[in-house]
């Protein structure tokens with residue numbers, strides 16, 4: 506199990522979701538990913554995308570201008 | 584056991600693609616959604632930029648639709664490839680800079696590539712015959728099927744009964760009898776079907792799904808091409824066309840003035856790429872200068888920026904001007920009077 510970080514600062518929605526989606530393709534179930542973004546729209550979009558793909562949001566926090574969303578990758582669909 | 588058939592549905596976030604998907608889901612097909620991000624999409628970000636819309640939910644409608652339907656959604660970025668659609672549409676433009684027919688063909692072609700790579704059987708769209716003047720006419724619907732290469736793997740459940748049976752119908756993967764016969768511009772059948780499914784909160788995009796159907800936006804895009812002397816763009820260009828007031832006082836440069844805090848914050852991200860101006864003596868917007876501007880041009884830009892600052896009534900306003908990679912210099916300018924900014928400068 507490994508932890509990763511994705512810099513999605515300054516990208517406007519839906520780009521943070523697209524980048525997260527691409528990144529997660531290379532990860533395995535149980536891995537975690539911090540998506541660091543600045544568009545507040547990501548606070549809705551990334552959790553929505555995770556819900557429909559079976560990934561889990563572990564934490565969402567704001568540090569200065571950064572929004573950090575921590576995702577735990579769910580099991581791959583058969 | 585019969586094979587579980589799989590379809591991919593083009594999800595725009597609007598009602599039609601939502602209903603089309605629902606119809607096919609109800610016929611026992613495994614459906615996943617696909618949504619293409621061209622850079623021109625009307626999705627969430629303009630709301631994210633502009634503070635005053637922050638009361639509204641900043642949801643991405645395509646994701647929201649997928650969640651309502653309980654399907655996966657794949658958002659695919661096609662910014663580079665889409666340029667050719669916008670710049671060289673074989674079938675021309677609609678009312679504004681919208682190349683709808685080529686765009687539909689492009690998206691269905693991408694979806695066709697996707698189903699080939701992912702082992703899916705067919706493609707679903709929410710098109711309704713006669714609904715849109717360009718891409719959804721009896722004579723243009725076959726063009727999309729043909730030019731995309733999807734041919735009879737393209738199913739339009741909402742108006743299938745007006746069209747020749749597609750492969751999913753002929754092979755019995757789905758029952759043609761259960762498909763619909765919507766036609767024309769009236770939205771009543773869709774609204775009734777939505778009610779039947781218990782769907783009442785859906786997006787109703789006016790005109791189209793992207794900024795290219797917007798008159799002002801199209802005007803800004805044409806202005807950009809004219810000023811640069813070539814028809815081309817980068818993602819940053821087309822994003823900036825969605826933000827701020829755009830004024831072109833001289834052919835060689837344009838001023839982009841933030842209209843509120845959200846826009847100013849967004850424009851701030853571009854300070855390292857553009858000459859930028861900000862009022863110092865009074866609070867005011869951030870402005871970027873696009874183009875090759877002389878010092879005199881920048882003083883003119885400063886007068887414009889001062890006009891949109893709290894100092895608009897003052898005799899003099901100090902404005903800082905920073906060229907890329909240089910330190911700021913301060914100029915004292917007389918703000919333009921309310922009505923002294925010529926209308927034709929507004930792009």
Ligand code: SF4
Pocket residue numbers: 681682683684686687718790791792793794795796
């Ligand atoms: S409105 Fe925009 S996204 Fe929709 S078909 Fe036309 S060009 Fe394509």
